[in-house]
Amino acid sequence: MKKILVVLLVAFIIIQFFPIDKTNPAPTPGMDFLRIKKTPEPIAKIIRTSCYDCHSNETQYPWYSSISPASWFVKNHIDEGRKQLNFSTFAVYEPKIQSHKLEECIEMIEKEEMPLESYYVGHQDAKLTAEQRKQLVEYFKKVKEETDRKMVF
Numbered sequence: 001m002k003k004i005l006v007v008l009l010v011a012f013i014i015i016q017f018f019p020i021d022k023t024n025p026a027p028t029p030g031m032d033f034l035r036i037k038k039t040p041e042p043i044a045k046i047i048r049t050s051c052y053d054c055h056s057n058e059t060q061y062p063w064y065s066s067i068s069p070a071s072w073f074v075k076n077h078i079d080e081g082r083k084q085l086n087f088s089t090f091a092v093y094e095p096k097i098q099s100h101k102l103e104e105c106i107e108m109i110e111k112e113e114m115p116l117e118s119y120y121v122g123h124q125d126a127k128l129t130a131e132q133r134k135q136l137v138e139y140f141k142k143v144k145e146e147t148d149r150k151m152v153f
């Protein structure tokens with residue numbers, strides 16, 4: 001028993017030598033969703049608090065991102081999150097893709113699949129109330145309609 005604990009402890013110490021890279025990509029304010037869509041501040045604040053750590057290049061790393069193996073899960077969520085949807089470079093998406101991403105946002109929020117539940121550890125303020133959910137869905141629908149309208153010619 002004591003031997004297993006020692007092995008685990010040594011393994012834990014060794015994996016601390018494999019930290020994650022926490023450098024955020026360079027800022028691109030001209031391509032940022034909240035900037036280009038001129039999102040009203042109360043809504044922008046909710047999106048920044050609940051989505052931006054995984055879906056932007058402005059990630060604020062929590063304390064547990066300094067401890068392996070928790071850090072590896074954090075890193076994976078950020079990499080996957082940015083790959084699926086990056087608000088920081090939203091302007092780069094073609095209008096059709098923008099519309100599709102917005103549709104997915106609406107769906108994820110309505111189904112309560114986003115933010116990821118594991119994120120609430122240390123981020124209680126990211127948990128959306130029913131009212132916030134409603135506000136976000138209404139807002140994303142509005143932006144999607146505007147995007148769709150611009151595509152019709």
Ligand code: HEC
Nearest residue numbers: 050051054055077080081084085104105108114115116119
């Ligand atoms: C803790 C990190 C994290 C947070 C916070 C987070 N997401 Fe995600 N999101 C992910 C990951 C990881 C994926 C990709 C894997 C998946 O779909 O589960 C994803 C996928 C998505 C997708 C693509 C889904 C699809 O159908 O492919 C959308 C849209 C999305 N998130 C929207 C949001 C919105 C909107 C918020 C804020 C309300 C949010 N996410 C908050 C990590 C996060």
